[in-house]
Every structure is written in structure tokens, then in C-alpha cells.
Amino acid sequence: MTVVDDRPATPAEAPRRRPHRVLALLRNSWRQLTSMRTALVLLFLLAVAAIPGSVLPQRGVNPEDVRDYFTAHPDLAPVLDRIGAFEAFGSVWFSAIYLLLFTSLIGCITPRLRDHVRALRSRPPAAPKRLDRLPQHAVFAAPAGGAAAVAEVLRRRRWRVVVRGDEVSAEKGYLKETGNLLFHTSMVVLLVGVALGSWYGWSGNRLLVAGEENAFCNTRQQYAEAKLGPRVGSEDLPAFCLRLDDFQARFLETGQPEFFNARVTVDEAGGAPRPAEFSVNSPLRLDGANVYLLGHGYAPVIRYTDRFGRSQTSAVPFLTTGDVGLTSEGLAAFPDANVDPATGARDPNLQMAFTGLYLPTAPDAPPYVRSEYPTERNPAVNLVAYRGNLGLDAGIPGSVYELDQRQVRAGKVKEVGTRLLKVGEAWTLDDGTTVEFLGTKPYITLSVRYDPGSTLLLVSSAVLLVGLMGSLFGRRRRVFFRVLPAGSVDPGGGSPTGGSSLVEAGGLPRTDHPGFADEFGQLVAAVSGDGRPDERAGAGRDDGDRSGAREGAE
Amino acid sequence: MSALSDQLVTFAILAYLVAMISHAVEYALGNARARVAAAPVRELVGAGVGTAGGLPPLAPAVVPAAPPGPTAAERTARRARLGGRIAVAATALAALLHLGALVARGVAADRMPWGNMYEFVLTVSWIGVAAWLVVLVKRPSLRRLGLFLSLVMVLLVATAELVLYVPVVPLVPALNSYWFVIHVSTIVFSSGILLLGVVPAVAYLMRAGYEQGRRSFPYTLAKRMPTAAALERLTFVLHAFAFPIFTFAVIAGAIWAEAAWGRPWGWDPKETWAFISWVVYAGYLHARATPSVKRNVATWLAVVGFLTVLMNLFGVNIFFEGLHSYGGLPD
Ligand code: HEM
Numbered sequence: 001m002t003v004v005d006d007r008p009a010t011p012a013e014a015p016r017r018r019p020h021r022v023l024a025l026l027r028n029s030w031r032q033l034t035s036m037r038t039a040l041v042l043l044f045l046l047a048v049a050a051i052p053g054s055v056l057p058q059r060g061v062n063p064e065d066v067r068d069y070f071t072a073h074p075d076l077a078p079v080l081d082r083i084g085a086f087e088a089f090g091s092v093w094f095s096a097i098y099l100l101l102f103t104s105l106i107g108c109i110t111p112r113l114r115d116h117v118r119a120l121r122s123r124p125p126a127a128p129k130r131l132d133r134l135p136q137h138a139v140f141a142a143p144a145g146g147a148a149a150v151a152e153v154l155r156r157r158r159w160r161v162v163v164r165g166d167e168v169s170a171e172k173g174y175l176k177e178t179g180n181l182l183f184h185t186s187m188v189v190l191l192v193g194v195a196l197g198s199w200y201g202w203s204g205n206r207l208l209v210a211g212e213e214n215a216f217c218n219t220r221q222q223y224a225e226a227k228l229g230p231r232v233g234s235e236d237l238p239a240f241c242l243r244l245d246d247f248q249a250r251f252l253e254t255g256q257p258e259f260f261n262a263r264v265t266v267d268e269a270g271g272a273p274r275p276a277e278f279s280v281n282s283p284l285r286l287d288g289a290n291v292y293l294l295g296h297g298y299a300p301v302i303r304y305t306d307r308f309g310r311s312q313t314s315a316v317p318f319l320t321t322g323d324v325g326l327t328s329e330g331l332a333a334f335p336d337a338n339v340d341p342a343t344g345a346r347d348p349n350l351q352m353a354f355t356g357l358y359l360p361t362a363p364d365a366p367p368y369v370r371s372e373y374p375t376e377r378n379p380a381v382n383l384v385a386y387r388g389n390l391g392l393d394a395g396i397p398g399s400v401y402e403l404d405q406r407q408v409r410a411g412k413v414k415e416v417g418t419r420l421l422k423v424g425e426a427w428t429l430d431d432g433t434t435v436e437f438l439g440t441k442p443y444i445t446l447s448v449r450y451d452p453g454s455t456l457l458l459v460s461s462a463v464l465l466v467g468l469m470g471s472l473f474g475r476r477r478r479v480f481f482r483v484l485p486a487g488s489v490d491p492g493g494g495s496p497t498g499g500s501s502l503v504e505a506g507g508l509p510r511t512d513h514p515g516f517a518d519e520f521g522q523l524v525a526a527v528s529g530d531g532r533p534d535e536r537a538g539a540g541r542d543d544g545d546r547s548g549a550r551e552g553a554e
Numbered sequence: 555m556s557a558l559s560d561q562l563v564t565f566a567i568l569a570y571l572v573a574m575i576s577h578a579v580e581y582a583l584g585n586a587r588a589r590v591a592a593a594p595v596r597e598l599v600g601a602g603v604g605t606a607g608g609l610p611p612l613a614p615a616v617v618p619a620a621p622p623g624p625t626a627a628e629r630t631a632r633r634a635r636l637g638g639r640i641a642v643a644a645t646a647l648a649a650l651l652h653l654g655a656l657v658a659r660g661v662a663a664d665r666m667p668w669g670n671m672y673e674f675v676l677t678v679s680w681i682g683v684a685a686w687l688v689v690l691v692k693r694p695s696l697r698r699l700g701l702f703l704s705l706v707m708v709l710l711v712a713t714a715e716l717v718l719y720v721p722v723v724p725l726v727p728a729l730n731s732y733w734f735v736i737h738v739s740t741i742v743f744s745s746g747i748l749l750l751g752v753v754p755a756v757a758y759l760m761r762a763g764y765e766q767g768r769r770s771f772p773y774t775l776a777k778r779m780p781t782a783a784a785l786e787r788l789t790f791v792l793h794a795f796a797f798p799i800f801t802f803a804v805i806a807g808a809i810w811a812e813a814a815w816g817r818p819w820g821w822d823p824k825e826t827w828a829f830i831s832w833v834v835y836a837g838y839l840h841a842r843a844t845p846s847v848k849r850n851v852a853t854w855l856a857v858v859g860f861l862t863v864l865m866n867l868f869g870v871n872i873f874f875e876g877l878h879s880y881g882g883l884p885d
């Protein structure tokens with residue numbers, strides 16, 4: 001339906017000088033790049049290029065899946081990795097497509113912007129000689145007041161009007177091109193917002209166990225994973241501390257979660273500590289950072305009493321394994337166990353570790369491998385005890401959530417036994433030392449983020465939407481009226497009104513739409529000063545303005 | 555309430571089936587009438603008998619060449635019209651039953667019925683049929699398109715009932731937000747319109763081929779369809795209407811994702827496929843606005859766009875695991 005002038009492929013005047021070859025090539029490439037056809041091809045390529053990112057696991061979305069993929073396809077995965085398939089949306093090929101597309105876009109909107117500004121400032125063009133050649137045409141008796149009266153009617157209907165002697169030209173529907181330009185420009189701004197966010201934004205993830213002693217302060221070291229944009233330094237992170245006071249979760253009988261809420265104490269720089277709450281869907285908004293609740297679980301409190309009677313306690317989170325019952329897996333390590341308090345001599349082979357499963361609702365009978373419900377109806381921890389050198393002193397960074405299996409395979413750590421412990425129960429090991437399960441503390445999984453581009457994203461997407469509607473539903477059209485002196489030749493054929501003067505009208509839809517004939521008819525009725533049609537025309541004007549609704553009604 | 559909803563769905567499927575069959579009858583009679591009308595008057599009777607094998611009985615063999623009452627052709631035409639009216643009435647009835655099922659489901663769950671894939675497909679298809687009825691009121695001449703539409707409805711609703719069905723459950727906390735209503739209602743609404751939009755798009759592709767003189771299988775189906783120009787225009791109107799709503803829905807999703815997951819956009823599979831759909835539909839609108847691109851190329855883009863919507867509706871829930879995994883497929 002749209003009458004779009006594909007921009008002229010060649011400049012109108014012949015080149016004065018013989019153009020330089022390279023320049024000519026560049027100019028031609030630019031013209032190619034900014035053509036609508038290229039934009040279409042690039043759009044389609046962009047859609048196709050997004051598919052691998054949804055089919056293959058992505059590091060940014062789920063790094064574990066990528067690791068699993070490497071295990072499952074040891075030959076294919078490295079090849080895919082080399083072409084960036086696991087970070088598809090940051091890959092060279094994806095970036096190349098959208099950068100070309102946006103270059104094309106900018107090359108497309110700049111001249112249109114210039115033309116549009118020019119069009120907005122110029123007056124509607126003079127009426128063509130032969131109005132009867134236009135798609136809409138009418139002849140009627142001239143209203144009292146002639147051209148001025150016609151112009152007045154049009155102005156009241158918010159047409160842009162110019163009167164030239166006996167001729168009236170009027171134009172309407174600049175909103176279409178305005179909307180189109182707004183829409184395409186806001187897409188560029190949107191990309192700028194994305195770029196700002198990735199350059200100046202940062203994010204970090206960590207677990208936070210309830211309790212004063214587990215509070216964390218916002219430094220890079222405090223995060224299990226931190227991602228800082230290229231323009232962000234560790235010193236740029238805003239200073240605040242966070243303590244988890246309480247976590248509530250409610251579940252349905254099926255185990256499906258229903259409600260989460262975290263209560264915390266926030267200590268921001270330059271303010272007194274204050275309580276705050278947040279949950280899924282309503283993050284904690286701090287100055288320069290937002291804190292999101294992504295998950296939760298339990299940290300079993302395990303006390304080990306060594307050969308010298310000294311007790312140590314571990315409250316490290318057990319990570320949920322993904323089932324409905326929140327079965328969790330983890331490690332309580334005691335590298336400083338069995339250090340002689342008198343001499344301070346440590347025997348690295350007497351370090352202790354307990355791995356195991358935590359079951360918030362353990363079944364009544366073995367196997368104790370799967371929790372039946374996510375809240376603690378029958379909490380039990382199924383522990384495996386290990387003694388030996390845990391490998392924590394070797395300086396190789398290991399996970400605090402898993403026993404270093406290399407030490408087990410090397411025989412440096414030996415399994416001592418296994419036992420299911422309920423809350424308050426103790427287990428005396430072969431060497432007389434004891435381990436007790438004291439209970440649990442809740443922990444939450446946090447994502448802390450700062451995205452300086454988000455406001456720009458919001459504003460540009462709102463403008464994008466408004467512009468889009470203007471572009472889709474706006475329609476440009478022109479009408480012309482010529483007051484013919486009495487007795488002149490009537491181009492309409494017969495002369496219905498004898499000797500009095502006539503008005504000849506023509507209408508040209510610049511954007512082709514079926515409603516234009518009606519609108520033109522109503523306009524003619526209004527201009528000719530017919531009482532009843534004028535009312536009808538009033539309704540017609542409304543329709544014309546709500547062109548979106550009209551479009552739907554066609 | 556939940557049981558009532560299930561029963562209403564079954565009845566709705568039956569009503570869609572009735573609509574489809576009535577449309578097919580109208581269609582077949584239309585074909586017969588065309589053949590009969592084209593035949594010379596003298597052979598009219600014979601033609602009526604000749605086609606009686608495959609079609610409802612036409613005129614008795616002893617009709618005089620110029621009967622005083624309605625001719626056989628007129629009678630067939632009247633029957634065809636009746637078939638069409640029955641089809642429309644059945645579609646409207648089906649839409650009512652369908653709506654009743656949705657309302658009952660919503661009451662049973664105590665929330666909007668968009669919590670899992672089953673409910674989602676039911677709602678999207680209802681929007682599609684409701685929009686179709688609106689189109690019918692405005693453009694009765696497009697009625698024959700109802701054959702394809704009712705076919706799509708039978709397929710979709712039956713798939714939902716047979717494959718996707720899950721019992722009523724409340725929402726997981728991540729969905730418990732007013733953004734749920736805003737984002738999902740607009741996605742559902744625009745998907746429904748896009749679903750309806752693909753019907754004239756496909757019909758256009760067949761009809762355009764037919765008008766160009768192709769007489770092989772899929773094109774002949776379009777023999778009694780509205781004109782290619784009318785179908786093309788309806789395709790555009792529906793897409794132009796749905797596209798901004800879809801755009802809004804995606805933006806609303808990003809706003810919600812920021813609050814729930816900490817980032818407005820993370821290339822989760824659902825988000826990725828929404829992006830793909832958006833880009834393809836933008837491509838359709840571009841292609842249609844470019845005079846140098848043929849209309850059937852543009853329309854193919856609309857069809858591809860709908861395939862990507864389907865992929866998001868079904869494929870992503872079934873094949874991928876992501877943050878949007880609320881599909882709740884039965885295990
Ligand atoms: C980021 C990629 C782009 C997207 C997503 C996009 C999207 C859109 C959309 C949705 C429309 C509305 C369709 C309509 O008004 O009928 C539109 C219109 C338009 N676009 Fe783009 N566009 C993009 C890039 C471009 C480029 C590179 C050009 C220039 C070659 C361009 C030129 C136009 C023109 C001329 C129209 C107006 C069509 C009309 O008057 O109806 N667009 N675009």
C-alpha cells in the first residue's frame with residue numbers, strides 16, 4: 001500500500017569531472033548498502049544468525065550447559081567455539097550483520113531526515129493544471145467566500161493550507177514520515193543504550209547466607225563471578241554492605257514455589273543501616289546498583305570436634321540440584337582440624353571434609369538421595385566423611401562447594417564412612433572425633449547489577465513504539481481546490497449550476513488507502529457548505545485522525 | 555470449574571469441526587454451481603445428475619429446461635449460502651464455548667488463564683477466532699476464508715487438548731506480577747492476530763497463483779476464494795495491526811525481565827525467538843513497502859514470521875530449557 005520512493009539510484013546531474021575509480025566504487029557501495037533491498041537482506045540475515053544462539057548453549061545464559069556440550073561433543077565443540085557459536089550474540093558474524101544494518105539504517109535516515117525537514121518547512125505545492133487527472137475529483141457550486149472560505153474549512157480540519165489566488169492547496173499526514181524517522185532513529189539510540197550498558201555497566205553474582213557474620217560488602221573480591229564493563233574499574237563499584245536477616249518461602253503441596261521474600265539490612269555509604277525487603281519481581285534498588293533475588297537454598301550448620309577437643313563450625317551453602325524438593329549438594333571442609341593447640345603443629349593428612357546431600361524433607365526409608373518437599377519437614381543431611389590432605393594449601397583455586405576430586409584420586413584423601421544425620425544428631429568417627437548437624441541457615445542467590453544504559457533503553461523503546469504507530473497508520477494526502485469564475489468551461493462536462501461560479505477539487509493520496517475516497521467526499525461536502533453532509537464530514541474527520549482504527553475497519 | 559472448562563473445550567472443538575464441514579460444503583457447492591452455471595442451459599440437467607455422485611443431490615432429472623421456479627443453479631447457490639451461514643454460526647458458537655472454557659479455567663485457577671502452554675494456546679487461538687468474527691462483520695465477502703480458519707482452529711485447539719493439557723495450578727512466583735498480565739496479554743493478543751493473519755497470507759499465495767493461471771493442486775483450492783488483492787490487503791491490515799502490539803509486548807517483557815531476572819535482555823531462547831519473529835515481521839512490512847519487491851515474496855515473509863511465532867509457542871517450550879520454562883508440559 002505504501003508509495004515509497006526508493007531513493008534515486010543515480011544523482012540527477014551528470015558528473016562534472018571523471019570520478020576517481022576508488023571514490024566511485026565507494027560511492028556505489030554506499031548506495032548499495034543504503035538501499036532498501038540490502039536492508040531487507042540484512043534483516044533476514046539477522047534473523048537467521050540469531051538461530052544458532054537459541055539452539056546451542058550460550059555462555060552468557062548457561063555456562064554449565066556449555067561445559068556439558070563440550071563433554072558430549074569433544075570434537076565438534078572446539079570448532080564451534082572457535083567461530084564463537086557459544087557466544088553467538090557477541091560473535092564477529094552477528095556483530096558484523098547488525099553493524100552493517102545499522103550503518104545502512106543511518107545512511108537511510110539521514111537523507112530522509114533532511115528531506116523531511118525541508119518538506120515540513122515548505123508550503124504545499126501548487127495545484128496541478130488538470131485536477132480531473134487526480135485519483136479523486138469533484139466539481140460543485142462555489143461556497144460564499146470563495147477560496148478563502150475553502151481554506152478556512154480545511155484549516156479547521158488541521159490541514160496545512162496555502163492559498164494562491166483562486167487556488168487552494170492543502171496537505172496532511174506528515175505524521176507518517178515523522179513517525180518513520182522517529183522509529184528508525186530510536187533504534188539507533190537503542191543500540192547506543194545497549195553499548196553504554198556493556199561499557200559502563202557491571203554485574204556480580206554470589207550467595208548470601210543469613211546472619212551477621214555472613215554479611216557482604218560490595219567489592220569485586222566478594223563475588224563468585226563478577227563482570228565489569230571495559231570502562232569500569234574495581235574502584236568504581238559503589239560502597240554498600242548487605243546482610244540477610246530472614247528469608248521466607250512458601251510452597252504449594254505439590255512443591256511448586258508460591259512466594260519468596262528476603263529481609264535484609266542495607267548499609268550504604270553516607271547513611272545509617274536500614275532494613276529493606278525484596279523478592280522475585282521486585283529487586284532492591286540501591287544507589288548505583290540493583291540487587292536481584294535469583295534463588296535460594298539451605299546452608300547446613302555442621303560442627304566438627306577434633307582429637308584435641310576443639311570445635312569448628314561450617315555453614316557453607318549446599319547448592320540445589322534442581323529438583324522440586326530442593327535436594328542440595330555440598331561440602332563442609334575443616335582444613336584447620338586436628339592442629340595441636342599446644343605446639344601449633346599441623347598434620348595435613350588429618351584435615352577433615354564432609355560431603356553430602358542435604359534433604360529438607362528426607363524420606364522415611366532409604367535411599368536418602370532425594371528430598372520430598374522443599375521446606376524442612378524432616379531435615380536430614382547424608383554425609384560422607386573424608387580424612388586427608390584436602391589440597392587447599394597447594395594454592396590451586398578450588399571450589400568451596402566441592403571436594404577436590406584430584407586429591408581423592410591421588411589417594412591423598414580417604415573416605416572414612418557415611419551416615420545420615422537428623423538435626424541435633426552427632427556421629428562419632430573411627431578416631432573418636434565427632435561431627436554434629438546443628439540445623440540450617442537459609443541462603444539466597446543474588447545478582448547485583450548496574451546498567452547505566454537502561455534509562456536510555458526505556459526511553460528509546462517508548463519512542464520507537466510511538467514512531468512505529470505513526471509510521472504504520474499515518475497517511476499523507478493532498479487536496480486541491482480551484483474556484484472557477486462563473487461561466488467558464490466546466491471541466492466536469494455538463495454544467496449543473498448554470499451561471500454561478502464553481503469549485504473544482506482534486507485529491508491525491510500519497511499513501512494509498514481505500515478510505516481516502518470517503519474522506520475526500522466528506523471534505524467536498526463540508527467545503528460546499530452543505531449543512532447535513534458537514535455533520536457527516538465532522539465524523540469523517542475523527543475517523544481520519546484515528547487512522548489506525550480506520551485501517552482496521554477497512 | 556476445571557472439569558467444566560475441559561468439557562467446553564471439547565464442545566468447542568466439535569463446533570469448529572461443524573464450522574469446517576459447513577464451509578467445505580459451501581465450497582463444494584460453490585464449485586458445482588460454477589460448473590453448472592458455465593454449462594449451456596440444455597445440458598444443465600445432465601450436469602446436475604453427473605455431479606450428484608460426489609455431492610449432495612442436486613436437481614431431479616426431469617427439470618424442464620426453463621422451469622418456472624428457481625433453477626437448479628439457483629437452488630445450489632442457495633444451499634451454498636446456507637452452508638456458509640451455518641458455518642459462520644457454528645464458528646460463532648465455537649468461539650463462545652471456547653471463551654466459556656477460558657473463563658471457567660481462569661475462575662478455577664483464580665488468575666488469568668495464561669499460566670502454561672495449554673492455556674496459552676487456547677487463549678491465542680480464541681483471540682484469532684474473535685478477530686476473525688470482527689473481520690467477517692466488516693467484510694462479509696471474505697467468508698470463504700473461514701474454511702482455512704476453522705481448519706487451523708480445529709488443529710490448534712485439538713493439539714492443545716490432546717498434547718499440551720495440564721491440570722489447573724497456580725503461578726510460580728516469578729509470574730506473579732502485574733507485568734504478567736501486561737506482557738502476556740499483549741503477547742497473546744498479538745499472536746492471535748498474527749495467527750489469523752497467516753490464514754489470508756496462505757490463501758493469498760494460493761489465490762495469486764490461481765489468478766496467474768496455475769491449475770495444479772494447492773492453487774486449485776483457492777478457486778472460490780476472495781480475490782488475491784483483497785486477501786493481500788487483509789493480510790497487511792492484520793499484520794500492521796498486530797506488529798505494534800507485538801512490539802509493545804516484547805518491550806514490556808524486557809521491562810519485566812529487568813525486574814525479575816536482573817537484565818532487560820539476555821538471549822534466553824524465548825527472547826531470541828521473539829527477536830527473530832520481530833525481525834522477520836519488520837522484514838515483511840519493509841518488503842511490502844518496497845515497490846521493487848514482489849507481493850508474494852513479502853507475503854512469504856509473513857508466513858515465515860508466523861512459523862517463528864509457532865516455534866516460540868511450541869518449539870521453544872519443548873526443545874529448549876530457559877528461564878521461560880513455564881510451559882508445564884505433562885511429563
Ligand atoms: C534495524 C533494522 C530495521 C528495522 C527493524 C526496521 C523496521 C521497520 C518497520 C517496522 C517499518 C514500518 C513499516 C511500514 O511503515 O510499513 C519500517 C519502515 C521503513 N523503513 Fe525500516 N527498519 C530497519 C532498517 C531500515 C533501513 C536500513 C532502511 C533504509 C534502507 C529502512 C527504511 C525504511 C523505510 C523507507 C520505511 C517506510 C516504509 C513506509 O513508508 O511504509 N529501514 N522499518
